Amino acid sequence: MSMSSSSSSHRRSRSDASSSRSTSTYGQVLERTHTPSIISGLQEEEEQPEPQSPRSPVMDPKFDPLRDQVAQTIVIRALRKTETIDGTQVGVVTTLPHSSGELFLKAIASHLKRAMLPKQESYLFVLTLPIQGLSPVLVCSSSEDLSERAGLLLQSKFLNRVERHELRNGRWGALIRDLCTTTYDEAALWDAVRKAARHPIDPLVPPPGSRSINQILEQARARLERITPQRAYEELQDTTVPWPVVLVDIRPEAQRRTYGSITGALVVERNVLEWRFDPRCAYRLPIADRYDLRVIIFCQESYTSSLAAASLHDLGMLNATDMIGGYAAWKDAGLPDEVEVSSTAPPTDGRISVPVPAENS
Structure with missing residues (x-):
């Protein structure tokens, strides 16, 4: 092999090695031996150093x-x-x-x-x-x-x-x-x-679109035809209406123990109310099989009950409402501690037998 051919081969080999290094520095997983x-x-x-002028042979090693x-x-x-x-x-x-x-x-x-x-x-x-x-x-x-x-x-x-x-x-x-x-x-x-990246805000200034609990409550009640305890009692006794009427106590157990309860009212605590009264839900109560069901909800003083009734409206239960004044107003009106409602049947096997999963409760 001639000296010229050997030199040319050596240059090609060095060029190939350089090309290989260039392609392996980006777009390829490399072994790293250091943290x-x-x-x-x-x-x-x-800042990365600016490239040196063509006249200067000095280049930052980085x-x-x-x-x-x-x-x-x-x-x-x-x-x-x-x-x-x-x-x-x-x-x-x-x-x-x-x-x-x-x-x-x-x-x-x-x-x-x-x-x-x-x-x-x-x-x-x-x-x-x-x-x-x-x-x-x-x-x-x-x-x-x-x-x-x-x-x-x-x-x-x-x-x-x-x-x-x-x-x-x-x-x-x-x-x-x-x-x-x-x-x-x-x-x-x-x-x-x-x-x-969001701008800092004054923690005392509510963000756009938010509503206070009073506004939420007012808007919920505007959707309802709320009734007094006396009228609720009368509706429960009325046998002429074509739809079932149920009285629903959504208070937690501690409140029922402290203040008393109405025997015959369905006890459905607030955290499972929607699952129990959605006709499309597998966990519904047997009575909740029609959208014209009259659901009269009460809590202790009728704040939570208004929000709960509005939530049932969102499900399509447009005949739902709440009792003004709650259980406290029922007691003040001297109404009986026991009433007869359309159904107090517990969940049965079939469509609603299993309890609501923990993530839904």
Whole structure:
């Protein structure tokens, strides 16, 4: 073999090795023999060094042109998928494993800052690099407060999985175990940045769309034709109406023991009321097999009963109502402690035999 041929072969071999290294630094899982050092690396300079001028042969050893180019491409794609929360651009960037690890995340963070700085926009991003074991996570934003809020939320989202975390130079970094191994993880990352980006509010100012309990109660009662205890008693005694009438005590057992009860009234505590009176529910009472059933609900003083009756209206039980003044008003009116109602039958085998599951109670 000639000297020229040998030299050419040597150059090709060296070029192939260089190409192999280039493709293996991004988009391929590499073996890591050290613990990710994103925490210890947070105190380093935030910005990647600017490339030197062509006249200067000096180049920062941390500057990797390929890594920098890939980081810039990721940022461009990430900016197309951002959301705006209270004026802040938010996003989650999940990259493929990279041999540079935390330096790669810092390169992405630097490009994000450069992209957002000319617009002077508020931004908040979570950058993740999932690897087997401990994965580095970096939160970068336009303010340290945003980073810290997002970091605190991430700690709550990933309980017992955050090994180490630190806030430095306006960025929050952490090592999270088994990141992105489930669909929950990505949803949790997005939830953290969305909620961290919301503007702080005065805790004494109710959020838009909220209602006070008095408003809720008033709106519930506006849907009902409420009746007095005397009228309730009369309806229970009326044999001419075509629909069944039931009197329902929704008070907890402690109140029934303390204040007394009406023998013959159906005892259906509030936490299972909807399941017992929904005609479409497998756990309904036998009497709850028609939507024109007259359900007269009472509690101790008729506050909870109004909300309960409105809830039955939502199920389609539009003939439901509550008793004004509750059990206390019944006693004050001198009405009997025992009444006859249409049905006091307990749940039977078949459609409603099993109790309501714990998650529904």
